[in-house]
Amino acid sequence: MVPGVVHNISLIINKSSDISHPNPTKGKFRSAYLQMSSAAIPKFQTAAWIDTPGPNTKPYLRYDIPIPTPSNGEVLVKLDCTGVCHSDVHAILGETKRMAVHIGGHEGVGKVISLGPLVPSSFLNTRVGVKWLYSSCLSCEVCAVNYIHCPNQSNSGRNVPGTFQQYVVAPAKFVTQIPDELESSKAAPLLCAGLTVFGAIKKAGLKPGEWMVIMGAGGGLGHLGVQIARKMALRVIAVGSGEKKRTLCTKLGAELFLDYRVDDVERVVKDLTNGYGAHAVICATGNDAAYAQALQLVRIMGTVVCVGLSQSTLTVSPLQVAIRGLKIVGSTVGTEEDMDELLRMAVAGDVVPEVEVFELERLHDVVQRIADGTIVGKAVMNLSF
Numbered sequence: 001m002v003p004g005v006v007h008n009i010s011l012i013i014n015k016s017s018d019i020s021h022p023n024p025t026k027g028k029f030r031s032a033y034l035q036m037s038s039a040a041i042p043k044f045q046t047a048a049w050i051d052t053p054g055p056n057t058k059p060y061l062r063y064d065i066p067i068p069t070p071s072n073g074e075v076l077v078k079l080d081c082t083g084v085c086h087s088d089v090h091a092i093l094g095e096t097k098r099m100a101v102h103i104g105g106h107e108g109v110g111k112v113i114s115l116g117p118l119v120p121s122s123f124l125n126t127r128v129g130v131k132w133l134y135s136s137c138l139s140c141e142v143c144a145v146n147y148i149h150c151p152n153q154s155n156s157g158r159n160v161p162g163t164f165q166q167y168v169v170a171p172a173k174f175v176t177q178i179p180d181e182l183e184s185s186k187a188a189p190l191l192c193a194g195l196t197v198f199g200a201i202k203k204a205g206l207k208p209g210e211w212m213v214i215m216g217a218g219g220g221l222g223h224l225g226v227q228i229a230r231k232m233a234l235r236v237i238a239v240g241s242g243e244k245k246r247t248l249c250t251k252l253g254a255e256l257f258l259d260y261r262v263d264d265v266e267r268v269v270k271d272l273t274n275g276y277g278a279h280a281v282i283c284a285t286g287n288d289a290a291y292a293q294a295l296q297l298v299r300i301m302g303t304v305v306c307v308g309l310s311q312s313t314l315t316v317s318p319l320q321v322a323i324r325g326l327k328i329v330g331s332t333v334g335t336e337e338d339m340d341e342l343l344r345m346a347v348a349g350d351v352v353p354e355v356e357v358f359e360l361e362r363l364h365d366v367v368q369r370i371a372d373g374t375i376v377g378k379a380v381m382n383l384s385f
């Protein structure tokens, strides 16, 4: 016990609790600090390494990556698995020019095996998720409103090493406790894809019985969005392509699946909605044509939620936005409260991620398949070896 250190912990708690502390387990910070022995932890680990992001980049395995030591407030997590997000694919292929580290990934699930100073012992051996939002400053004016938009934030796989590796350190305040009932491979896709689409659906603010179109419905975000929207008693029209995605979306409760390659999506959506269009359109794909179509599918006073990442420009005239009273909003990840609510939905069986598990050495194939849109549901990389 170090009195000075304990005093600092209480300062952190008091300061953070004023601005909606992101971690519901914050009470655990009141426990004594304990530095665990790391004698049993090896020195090196395996990671999927990306030399330089770009269209021809091929991630490859490296076996000489040092296992980091957790600093103040951090935990060391031995990962079971990690999801692969479409934004990882954009980053690896150099499309978003945001990747400043060599190890991507931000949907990791694993066990806490070592604690840095200031972390309570109750964290040890718990199973946690490491997410895109690695940390926020919790002290700026944006954080005072909503820390997920903090301009000083760090992100796993963007500016701190991500989860395409066996071991990762992360701030204890920002990891998510994973319920015992959930398998790691089913929890991983909820940490970004699930949380993001959950936040987006909430931002649409619809009432039960209203129409929601989900573009990119059979993909990583979309197939979770269909389930979440159905749980909220929304009427879901899924838009995607291919028979596998049609089968999945219909099974998950979409009232209708429209294949944008063959169906007249706009006509069918208008026919179904008395000619008005949907109350909200969630664009869960970064496809530019989907964004253009989303603006045609939404009704007067409706909401388009931008979720799928695209670098190009959304083309809509201010005249259209004004005359039709449209709302165009953005959404990225969600709060820790959203995360817990979503995990509870998963435990209850209301949201079940469809996953395909791959060995880490296949990351390159997985990246290509996600880019091609041929993964149904979510790809998860196994890290427990």
Ligand SMILES: [Zn+2]
Residues within 6 Å of the ligand: 085, 086, 087, 088, 106, 132, 192, 193
């Ligand atoms: Zn993501």
Ligand SMILES: [Zn+2]
Residues within 6 Å of the ligand: 136, 137, 138, 139, 140, 141, 142, 143, 147, 150, 151, 152, 153
């Ligand atoms: Zn901040």
